Every structure is written in C-alpha cells, then in structure tokens.
Amino acid sequence: MIILPEKEIASLIGRAEAFTAVERVFASMAKGDAYNFPVVREAIGHADALYGFKSGFDRSSLALGLKSGGCWPGNADKGLTNHQSTIFLFDADTGRVKAAVGGNLLTALRTAAASAVSIRHLAPKGAKTLGMIGAGHQSTFQMRAALEQRAFERVIGWNQHPERLDRLTAVAAEAGLPFEKVSLDRLGGEADVIITITSSFDPILKDAQVTGGTHIACMGTDTVGKQEVESALVARATAFTDEVSQSLSLGECQHAAREGLISETDITPIGDVINGRHSGRTSDDELTLFDGTGVGLQDLAVAASVVELALEKGKAITVDF
C-alpha cells in the first residue's frame, strides 16, 4: 500500500499533470469507459460536519476508488483546513487497496483543472480579459489554471466583499497582469472568459450583464439550491458539463432545468468536445457555459497520476498491507 501524505503532494504534482489527468477522464466518461458511482453525502450530526464519498471506476485507466471526506466548519479554529479529504485507490484486478493519498490540494487542483479544460476547449481563441467572480481559497487555483489557457492581457474581478479580491490581485501580479475590481455590469460586458467560484444560493451574474462572445465556467454550484448565474443565462448559452445527470440535479443547470428552460439534451458532456464528437464553440460570438459539478473520477484521476509520479521519483512511502 502506497501512502502519500498531504504534505508531499505539492512537490509531486502541478497544474499541467492535473490538467492532463482531468482532460483524459472527461474523455473516458463521454466514451462510456468511466463512470461515477452514487454520491454519499451525510450531515453526520456531530461537529456540524458534512461527510461523504465520491467514487467511480475508469475502465480505460483502471482507476478504481473513492474520495472520502467533507467539511468540518470548526477546523479553522484548530489550525486545520475545513475541507478534509483523502483519496483511496484500489487494484481493479484484485480489489486490494493500492494507495491512500492526501486529497486536499488534489481537490483544489482537479477543480481548477476542470474549468481550465473547459476554457482550453471552449473559450474564444482571442480571449484577452479574464473575469473572476468569487475570492475564496479555490479562486486562486482557478485563476492560475485559467491564465495558462489563453494569452490573457488583464484580469477583472468581483466579490461580495471586494477587499478579499486582493489575493487575486497578487496572483495576477505573479503573472505580470493588471487586476481591476469591477462591477458585475462591467465584468459581464468586458470579460471574454468568466469563472464563478462562490458558495452562493442566489444568482449573482445576470443574463443581461453578459454581452458578446464569452465562455463562462460555473464552478461553485455542487449542491441542490446553490446558484451562481441567472437561469436565463444558462438557457441562452451552449451548455457543457462534466456529468449531465449531476449538472441537472445539483449543478448550475439545476435551476434552468427545473424552470423548463433547458432539458437533458441541451447539455453536452465536455468529453464529447475533447473526443471530437461535438464541435464545441462554433463562432467567436457564441456564449458557452461549462457547469463544473465535480465528480469522483476527477479525484481518482489526479490521485492515480500523483501515485505514478511518486513512484517515478522514488518518493512513495510503501507499507506492507
């Protein structure tokens, strides 16, 4: 059994490897080679924790396993990350456990990789302005991964608490780009690519605010009731997602679907674009939207990748199990 503690992950895997792993598993999912098992998610009635598992199997890579963990809101007071996760991989040929991998950084990397994959395949080629909505922990990962997909010249951002955007100003500076805090009207009008990464339960970005050819990656909605953009905006866009059933039930598309504005056939798995079965964006003026709901197979893909890298670099801790 290979053990890869959380503190080792950052030295083993980066955005490029996470991108490749996530792009590959989205392709497998769309081909029907990989599928996610039902998600288990429980309010355990202790420490206000929400705990559960995301799991699946990719027949093409033979990645089998689960990510276990959840949110413990009191952790910050103890000097720990609120979101705690661990990924377990199993040998698909025997069922024996193969690896236990710290899943906190990997979760951030795989979530950022998902929107980056959507930007690479769907954003206007000449995109110059990146618009960020949200300024939490995950926003910096999203922004760094997005900036690598196009020759962006500037970043604009909006957050309910504008002062928190300073962390994104710093990330833009790292990349040598200017960052400006703007209104939602300006953000929707000026950005060529928009990432929403909030925990909102009410639509932040309105349909009328988004003009011109734009790609929007909605990355925050992963629960029934959450919503980042107006459902009319979802309905107007050409919609893509990681997993259609999850997009309809708990992703950003849930509201437009419930209101009858869109149906299952209006949402394309991003893997179809990666596999060349869907042409993706057809003109510079088109509005495309990626609903990133987050699936267990992404976790398994990046965990399998980091295990491979650890073995290559001789950094895997092995325990006879």
Next chain:
Amino acid sequence: MIILPEKEIASLIGRAEAFTAVERVFASMAKGDAYNFPVVREAIGHADALYGFKSGFDRSSLALGLKSGGCWPGNADKGLTNHQSTIFLFDADTGRVKAAVGGNLLTALRTAAASAVSIRHLAPKGAKTLGMIGAGHQSTFQMRAALEQRAFERVIGWNQHPERLDRLTAVAAEAGLPFEKVSLDRLGGEADVIITITSSFDPILKDAQVTGGTHIACMGTDTVGKQEVESALVARATAFTDEVSQSLSLGECQHAAREGLISETDITPIGDVINGRHSGRTSDDELTLFDGTGVGLQDLAVAASVVELALEKGKAITVDF
C-alpha cells in the same frame, strides 16, 4: 494515520472483542445514536467484480468511516481471497483520516459476532443442539462464535455438498463435541439453534421442518433475491434484525414482506433487546429468528476496537499523514 495490515489482525482481536464491539453498536443503532449511510454497490464491468462501500457513524463511540471492497471471483486463482475489504476510520472531530485496517478477517469476525449476539439474547437458555446449514468459509466463524453462547452438547449440519461439512466436523472436534450430517427434516426438528450461512437464491429450510422452541440466525441473505428459509417460517417467527430497512429490502425478511406476510412493525431491532426495551424470547417454545443483513457500523465497530487494541499493545504502524 494508523496502518493495520490484514496479517496483523488475527494477533490483535478475537471473538470476545468482536462480540462486545458488535453488541455495543447494535445497541447504539437501536437508540438512534448510530446510523448507516446508503450502501454503494456496483458491478464495475471489470474482472467480474462487485465493489462498493458500507459506511456510517456512531455518535456514542465517534466511530466514523467506511468499509470498501467487494468480491473478485478470479482472486482464488491468484492465491488471494475473493472477498477483499479494507476499513477506513476518520476522526469525527476533524474529518482527518485516522486508520486503514485490513478488513477480511474483521468481516468474518463481525458477521459471526452478529449471530452470536442474537443467540446470546434470543436462543432458548437450555439449548443443547446447534444446527448448521452451509459449509463455506464463513460457516466455521459462525460455528465457533455460536458454540460460546450456550452449553451445546452436539452439532448437526446440512449442506448441499455434504462432504464439505467435514470442515465443521473438525471445528466441533476442537470443542470436544460430536458432529452429525443430517437431513433438513432432522435438522429442523432436532436443533435448538440453527444458523443458515449460504448464498442460496431458493429457500432451503421449510416452515414445516422446524419444530419446538428454536432460534434461527439467517446470516447468508444480503442481496435482493437471495433466500435461505421459507417465507412462512419467517412469518411464524418472532423476527429480529440488525437494521430493519435493510432486512425488508435485501435481507431474509424481504420475501415475507413482499408477500404481505409481515410488515416493518413485525421486525424488532436486536438492539432493542440488548437495551432492554424489548423482552426478546418470552417462552422456551417460541420460534425466534434473527435476520443478519450486515451493516457498515459493524465493520467500523470492530475496526475501532482493533485499532485500540493495537495501540494498547504497541503494535500500531503509524505514518505521518
């Protein structure tokens, strides 16, 4: 993170500790302090494997986690056990992973402990004859745990392939007891306690075959469609189980329930007997039946117990995770 490989388990925990752990968690479940999360079970479409997770949380012991694994029918050819499982425990206060524990022997011990708990609380006090139906790997664990619950004087057994009962003859000899291969008519008529531990999809033991005061522990049915005893026998018995919802959906009671012979209120959680809220057996002539469906909380209970024992004995492998 504590690592307890499969090969260490046998030296750390035995039937007595497994009995205590399982009895305690059944009591917690009946009090509403412990509950099982939805079971994930998937035919993964590779190596004919059936894979999944059983998970839960016990607020009284703070045992939180899952058993992951399944059945890989081709393992025997590779010199491995077909049923492979690993139990993962988490810190209920922070969500951090606490232990990875080999789950193969523990699964056998916790399953045997469940029927043993039912025998201790429900079998006629003066039971002299133990009847075994089934002679697979798990049957020896069942028999050893059962023999410790009453002053049995002999064991009788039936199996579809009678020659396989030799392994039970050997277990009886260990305990200094005679063992006899008998017909189902004789088994149902003579045994005071009957354990069924098969993978049958058709009723083996018929209602008319069971006479006099008897306790039956049905331990083999854990899937929709499986059945070990006639539904009329279930209907005639005072029925107990580990988890009522599972008993009705995939346990031995599924058939009697589907046929309208019994309903939810006819099945008592065994924990109610342990907690003194149900009187259990009310006369020596009564027919009692325990439907052992197997729940994730049993796995967590024995895993938490073995981790504690390993720490006490200084045998825990600890990895900084």
